[in-house]
Amino acid sequence: xxxxxxLAQHPRLPLTVEPDAEARQVLRCLLADxxxxxxYVVDRGRLVGHIDLRxxxxxxxxxxxxxxTRRQLMERVVPATAREMMTxxxxxARPHEELxxxxxxxxxxxxxxxxxxxxxxRALGVVHLVDILAASLNDG
Amino acid sequence: xxxxxxxxxxMLTGLAGGLLASRIGLxxxxxxxxxxxxxxxxxxxxxxxxxxxxxxxxxxxxALGLIAYLIGGSITWRQxxxxxxxxxxxxxxxxxxAALLVFCAVYLAAPELPGVSATQxxxxxxxxxxxxxxxxxxAVLHQFRARGxxxxxxxxxxxxxxxxxxxxxxxxxxxxxxxxxxxxxxxAVVEILGAVALGALLGLGxxxxxxxxxxxxxxxxxxxxxxxxxxxxxxAAGLSPLLAGMVLGFTTRSVRREAGNQLFGPVEHYEEMFFxxxxxxxxxxxxxxxxxxNLPLLAVYVTARVAxxxxxxxLGARLAGAPPQxxxxxxxxxIPQAGVAVGLALTLSHHPLYAAxxxxxxxxxxxxxxxxxxxxxxxxxxxLQRAGELGPGRRSTRP
Numbered sequence: 001x002x003x004x005x006x007l008a009q010h011p012r013l014p015l016t017v018e019p020d021a022e023a024r025q026v027l028r029c030l031l032a033d034x035x036x037x038x039x040y041v042v043d044r045g046r047l048v049g050h051i052d053l054r055x056x057x058x059x060x061x062x063x064x065x066x067x068x069t070r071r072q073l074m075e076r077v078v079p080a081t082a083r084e085m086m087t088x089x090x091x092x093a094r095p096h097e098e099l100x101x102x103x104x105x106x107x108x109x110x111x112x113x114x115x116x117x118x119x120x121x122r123a124l125g126v127v128h129l130v131d132i133l134a135a136s137l138n139d140g
Numbered sequence: 141x142x143x144x145x146x147x148x149x150x151m152l153t154g155l156a157g158g159l160l161a162s163r164i165g166l167x168x169x170x171x172x173x174x175x176x177x178x179x180x181x182x183x184x185x186x187x188x189x190x191x192x193x194x195x196x197x198x199x200x201x202x203a204l205g206l207i208a209y210l211i212g213g214s215i216t217w218r219q220x221x222x223x224x225x226x227x228x229x230x231x232x233x234x235x236x237x238a239a240l241l242v243f244c245a246v247y248l249a250a251p252e253l254p255g256v257s258a259t260q261x262x263x264x265x266x267x268x269x270x271x272x273x274x275x276x277x278x279a280v281l282h283q284f285r286a287r288g289x290x291x292x293x294x295x296x297x298x299x300x301x302x303x304x305x306x307x308x309x310x311x312x313x314x315x316x317x318x319x320x321x322x323x324x325x326x327x328a329v330v331e332i333l334g335a336v337a338l339g340a341l342l343g344l345g346x347x348x349x350x351x352x353x354x355x356x357x358x359x360x361x362x363x364x365x366x367x368x369x370x371x372x373x374x375x376a377a378g379l380s381p382l383l384a385g386m387v388l389g390f391t392t393r394s395v396r397r398e399a400g401n402q403l404f405g406p407v408e409h410y411e412e413m414f415f416x417x418x419x420x421x422x423x424x425x426x427x428x429x430x431x432x433x434n435l436p437l438l439a440v441y442v443t444a445r446v447a448x449x450x451x452x453x454x455l456g457a458r459l460a461g462a463p464p465q466x467x468x469x470x471x472x473x474x475i476p477q478a479g480v481a482v483g484l485a486l487t488l489s490h491h492p493l494y495a496a497x498x499x500x501x502x503x504x505x506x507x508x509x510x511x512x513x514x515x516x517x518x519x520x521x522x523x524l525q526r527a528g529e530l531g532p533g534r535r536s537t538r539p
Contacts, residue, residue, distance in 0.1 A: 055401075066282040069408040070214035070299065073274055077227070077296040078219040087401055089354055 004095035019083035049086025154420040176423020197490030203414040205371035205385035212389025227296035229460035237452015245444035267312035271305035276476035285531030335383035343391025415479035465527035473523035476516030
């Protein structure tokens with residue numbers, strides 16, 4: 001099955017924030033939508049980065065940790081923006097790809113929500129790991 | 141003893157000592173130093189024929205270059221702008237205060253040494269005096285759940301003052317090794333600006349390279365390669381390796397704001413390993429005789445640094461309009477000093493000008509580090525307590 005066919009059957013959109021959003025704002029977005037783990041940064045309509053819950057936890061719970069790296073020290077004093085927190089090397093899929101190949105990428109990168117983007121990096125949807133697992137149960 | 145075996149034994153002994161100290165609730169730094177002392181000439185070093193001089197300088201320069209890269213990459217322009225005036229001015233104040241007071245005090249108290257003037261010795265100690273110990277500060281804040289304006293200012297100041305320390309070290313070392321005013325205006329400027337240009341150029345290259353390299357393991361090779369190139373070219377061209385490394389980190393992070401996890405994450409956790417190396421290497425130079433005959437100079441250096449941090453930090457904070465509990469108590473909270481200072485002392489001990497007096501510089505910095513390691517966290521805690529920012533304490537989690 002191709003990714004675009006999967007998306008037609010399981011339509012979902014990625015959770016997104018603007019590049020200048022601060023850490024607490026990003027967390028609020030994640031928690032408001034049922035406690036999702038992946039959020040994507042959108043700059044002028046293009047998907048430019050990925051932030052996961054773990055990265056946010058490291059940043060926002062730094063006070064509870066006895067050791068910091070030098071970067072964490074400054075991030076604790078000056079809260080980071082989404083652009084500063086995100087990773088621009090994130091896994092993504094194209095609509096014409098085979099779902100099996102995309103699933104391998106998704107598991108390899110450890111993301112629950114893999115974004116599907118067009119040639120201009122605009123988000124078309126997400127392949128959610130939970131949907132794929134549910135489908136595998138039904139198939140079995 | 142072969143250099144690699146010496147290096148391995150120093151690191152393993154240091155690590156074992158550090159782990160043992162942590163287990164019984166003691167700080168790790170004195171344990172690292174004691175492990176190094178075991179390999180000093182008066183102890184096992186003499187019997188095992190331990191030779192540090194031919195190779196230790198290169199290892200130290202690379203390690204300190206990598207730490208300088210991390211220091212440069214820990215701050216962005218945007219963060220500096222958003223950190224606020226108090227943090228920037230207080231950091232400049234405590235750096236200038238420590239450097240100025242240590243310079244004056246050591247200049248007046250310096251013994252007569254062949255080949256090194258009182259000015260050059262004072263500049264060396266002034267350059268080393270500037271850095272602090274972020275790890276010790278964070279541990280105290282965590283242990284006592286400190287929260288408030290002083291705690292925040294303190295974190296900001298220790299986050300940026302190692303960067304100011306490397307700048308001060310570069311300038312003061314350039315001044316110390318300069319012969320005349322024309323040299324200062326010529327070669328010293330070239331040494332500093334050349335290092336800035338080299339670091340910036342390689343930083344742009346690293347940013348481009350980092351974009352194309354996706355595997356984490358390959359990014360480590362990319363970063364280590366860039367730092368080695370920066371340090372190597374700087375050494376060959378007579379530029380400052382530390383400044384080149386720091387500008388490399390700063391440029392990389394400034395050009396690509398999201399580069400933090402990709403181009404700094406893979407090397408961040410090596411810092412403690414290099415500190416083990418610094419402390420054990422410096423400990424292996426331990427000489428009781430040198431320390432004993434220079435106790436007055438040690439007392440002068442320690443007193444001047446503590447006073448300089450206190451007065452400079454307070455003045456800086458007051459000038460920026462900080463609240464009274466910050467300007468009054470920031471100075472005493474900045475006493476801790478550890479790894480970067482010992483690394484700088486090791487680098488200086490391999491400089492041709494100071495090589496003949498390496499034992500003096502290293503033994504005094506080691507002894508002062510031990511003092512700061514014991515008294516520093518207590519002073520930080522006292523300052524936070526007086527500022528009314530201590531919460532209910534946790535169990536001890538000493539660094």
